[in-house]
Amino acid sequence: MSACSPRAGGRSTTDSSGLSRPLSRRRSVGEGAASAPARSADRGLAQPVTLLTGASGYVGGRVLRELERSGRPVRCLTRRPEALRGRMPAHTEIVTGDVLDRSSLTNALRGVDKACYLVHSMGRGSDFEELDRRAARTFGIAASEAGVAQIVYLGGLGDASHLSPHLASRQQVGELLRESGVPTVELRASIVIGAGSASFETVRSLVERLPVIVAPRWTETLAQPVSIDEVVAALVAALSLAAPLDVIWEIGGTECVTYAELMREYARQRGLRRGQVRAPFLTPTVARLLLPLLDPAHGRIAAAMVDGLRNETVVRRRPDLEILPPPTCGVSAAMAQALAAEDREFAQRRWCEANAAERPDRFGGLVFGRRMVVSRLVRVGSPPHEAFRPIERIGGDNGWYSASWFWSLRGCLDRVRGGRGLRRGRRDPDRLRVGDAIDFWRVERVEPGRLLRLAAEMKMPGRLWLQFEVATGSRTTTVCQTTIFDPAGYVGRAYWYVLYPVHRWVFGRMLRGISRAAASGRTRPTRKTFVSEREIYYTM
Numbered sequence: 255m256s257a258c259s260p261r262a263g264g265r266s267t268t269d270s271s272g273l274s275r276p277l278s279r280r281r282s283v284g285e286g287a288a289s290a291p292a293r294s295a296d297r298g299l300a301q302p303v304t305l306l307t308g309a310s311g312y313v314g315g316r317v318l319r320e321l322e323r324s325g326r327p328v329r330c331l332t333r334r335p336e337a338l339r340g341r342m343p344a345h346t347e348i349v350t351g352d353v354l355d356r357s358s359l360t361n362a363l364r365g366v367d368k369a370c371y372l373v374h375s376m377g378r379g380s381d382f383e384e385l386d387r388r389a390a391r392t393f394g395i396a397a398s399e400a401g402v403a404q405i406v407y408l409g410g411l412g413d414a415s416h417l418s419p420h421l422a423s424r425q426q427v428g429e430l431l432r433e434s435g436v437p438t439v440e441l442r443a444s445i446v447i448g449a450g451s452a453s454f455e456t457v458r459s460l461v462e463r464l465p466v467i468v469a470p471r472w473t474e475t476l477a478q479p480v481s482i483d484e485v486v487a488a489l490v491a492a493l494s495l496a497a498p499l500d501v502i503w504e505i506g507g508t509e510c511v512t513y514a515e516l517m518r519e520y521a522r523q524r525g526l527r528r529g530q531v532r533a534p535f536l537t538p539t540v541a542r543l544l545l546p547l548l549d550p551a552h553g554r555i556a557a558a559m560v561d562g563l564r565n566e567t568v569v570r571r572r573p574d575l576e577i578l579p580p581p582t583c584g585v586s587a588a589m590a591q592a593l594a595a596e597d598r599e600f601a602q603r604r605w606c607e608a609n610a611a612e613r614p615d616r617f618g619g620l621v622f623g624r625r626m627v628v629s630r631l632v633r634v635g636s637p638p639h640e641a642f643r644p645i646e647r648i649g650g651d652n653g654w655y656s657a658s659w660f661w662s663l664r665g666c667l668d669r670v671r672g673g674r675g676l677r678r679g680r681r682d683p684d685r686l687r688v689g690d691a692i693d694f695w696r697v698e699r700v701e702p703g704r705l706l707r708l709a710a711e712m713k714m715p716g717r718l719w720l721q722f723e724v725a726t727g728s729r730t731t732t733v734c735q736t737t738i739f740d741p742a743g744y745v746g747r748a749y750w751y752v753l754y755p756v757h758r759w760v761f762g763r764m765l766r767g768i769s770r771a772a773a774s775g776r777t778r779p780t781r782k783t784f785v786s787e788r789e790i791y792y793t794m
């Protein structure tokens with residue numbers, strides 16, 4: 255990996271105004287700045303509103319969090335309001351709309367002074383360029399008529415000549431938004447590094463699911479990845495400008511890397527041993543067919559982007575550093591942050607309080623990013639503190655409320671592989687605190703009466719957590735048990751799926767044992783008072 259400035263070399267300039275566009279064909283800066291709030295005031299609105307499109311998407315979802323934190327009034331335009339409801343603070347508005355549908359935009363843009371455009375149609379098949387053109391034109395005209403003072407758009411980096419259809423389309427969207435006459439800040443970025451970003455998830459799938467890093471020639475093209483935090487900071491800075499600007503800003507991290515280097519760095523950070531094979535036969539056309547198979551969630555978008563891999567996506571002109579702080583994050587740091595943020599997000603989640611939607615049983619559980627999640631639920635008649643007692647006493651001499659032969663065998667296997675086995679027991683038979691060892695588990699989080707989260711320390715190809723949550727219902731108490739497995743590459747996935755029937759049986763029995771112990775007020779397993787059990791699955 256190399257620092258970007260030397261690699262970009264003589265071609266790179268620090269000309270901050272080089273890409274600014276004259277405002278001659280459009281409303282002047284002063285006019286735009288003065289008129290939009292005035293119009294908002296005419297309509298009797300206290301504070302101008304920021305419209306966010308794409309809030310259900312990856313970048314938009316993160317921009318939304320940041321805007322909410324700043325306390326400004328935000329309105330989200332979405333085709334799928336149900337994807338946003340339930341995870342928004344009360345003061346954030348949700349408007350159902352489609353950027354291709356002019357009439358839905360009139361309502362959404364009322365009282366708006368700044369609009370953030372984070373929409374693309376790349377998952378929609380081969381006509382995505384035409385859809386994105388129509389969407390940008392329609393949105394631009396509607397924004398202009400509504401008196402919007404500033405549009406902020408995130409597009410793609412790349413030298414204008416010989417651009418792939420995907421990158422050309424991203425830049426054309428910026429042009430069409432500017433043509434509307436509304437001053438537009440177009441930020442151009444290469445790969446955005448963050449868990450959930452389509453480009454990052456593609457790198458992840460290729461490394462996690464294949465035994466070797468497949469490196470056709472086009473993976474030697476240079477890119478300048480940027481962390482999601484720096485992208486969000488740049489978008490929010492653009493939305494916070496005191497006066498409207500019509501400008502293109504190229505943003506990137508501190509290093510330029512090839513896609514092959516990016517894959518190698520990902521493998522290194524995840525501790526995956528991966529050789530590399532050159533694959534001249536793997537043309538972009540073949541890759542387009544393979545990617546949706548490797549990563550069903552992001553593969554269609556990745557397939558649309560794959561042609562773009564022949565274009566270098568590095569920063570040629572730095573934006574005005576007075577307005578936009580320079581990037582500080584290199585590829586390794588951005589990737590480490592992304593992986594750590596994902597761990598934090600999972601560690602904080604309460605599976606029983608998530609937007610629960612019952613789903614048909616799915617072998618292996620639901621897949622979130624690279625993790626497999628299985629939740630089970632039982633209802634017991636005892637109050638929460640009693641339901642929690644057998645959970646708090648789990649392990650050590652108290653046992654695991656299920657097939658003790660299985661746990662002994664697992665402990666032996668762990669010892670054979672150099673692990674700790676079951677011999678650690680527990681520090682205290684009744685009480686737990688964070689950091690305690692319980693056999694081959696470690697307490698990561700404990701909220702007495704409510705939650706216990708254990709991280710497995712046994713030898714296995716991946717990381718496993720076991721979480722219990724106790725919640726009060728109208729007449730019963732719910733005990734939810736969730737296993738979360740983060741497989742280490744394809745070996746970890748194979749391990750999970752092969753052992754899934756056994757794990758399902760063992761963990762199911764464990765929950766039943768806990769429910770019996772809770773219902774009988776005893777802290778040792780008993781067969782008497784099992785209530786009910788069903789497996790539930792969650793959507794994000």
Ligand SMILES: NC(=O)c1ccc[n+]([C@@H]2O[C@H](COP(=O)([O-])OP(=O)(O)OC[C@H]3O[C@@H](n4cnc5c(N)ncnc54)[C@H](OP(=O)(O)O)[C@@H]3O)[C@@H](O)[C@H]2O)c1
Binds near residue numbers: 312453
């Ligand atoms: N992720 C990256 O690595 C990356 C890198 C460089 C630039 N960018 C740019 O960042 C922007 C956002 O990308 P992303 O990664 O956040 O994409 P994403 O996760 O796929 O989200 C796309 C969003 O667009 C919305 N959308 C699509 N068509 C729409 C329509 N007709 N009307 C209303 N909303 C519509 C989707 O909403 P629904 O919920 O209604 O489907 C979704 O919220 C794009 O312009 C992209 O080019 C991304």
